[in-house]
Amino acid sequence: MNFYGHTDTRREIGSGLSTLEIGARLRYELRREVAPYIGFVWLRRFGGTADFARAAGGKADDLELALGLRVWF
Numbered sequence: 001m002n003f004y005g006h007t008d009t010r011r012e013i014g015s016g017l018s019t020l021e022i023g024a025r026l027r028y029e030l031r032r033e034v035a036p037y038i039g040f041v042w043l044r045r046f047g048g049t050a051d052f053a054r055a056a057g058g059k060a061d062d063l064e065l066a067l068g069l070r071v072w073f
Contacts, residue, residue, distance in 0.1 A: 007048055011054070014048015025066060026033040028071055 002018045025039030041064045045053050050060040 009052075012023075012049065013060035014046075014051065016048075017046045019046065020044045022043040023066065029069065033071060035070040037068050037070060040064070041066055 004013050004015050004018050005040050007013065021041060021043045023041035025037045027035045027037040029035040041065065042061065044061045046060075048068045053060055057059055
């Protein structure tokens with residue numbers, strides 16, 4: 001969750017609750033140090049931020065695919 005104290009029109013962010021993001025990822029460890037993953041992220045915009053998105057021709061919510069590789073050493 002992201003909250004903002006005031007509206008920033010330059011960054012297209014409204015005051016109050018701006019966005020909520022929820023995600024899930026599935027990871028497979030090839031080795032403990034290397035693990036590719038796939039997941040989904042749902043993003044919802046609220047209030048003024050949603051209004052900015054709609055005015056720009058977008059939607060108030062998005063579903064995204066996340067792909068990546070977790071590496072540590």
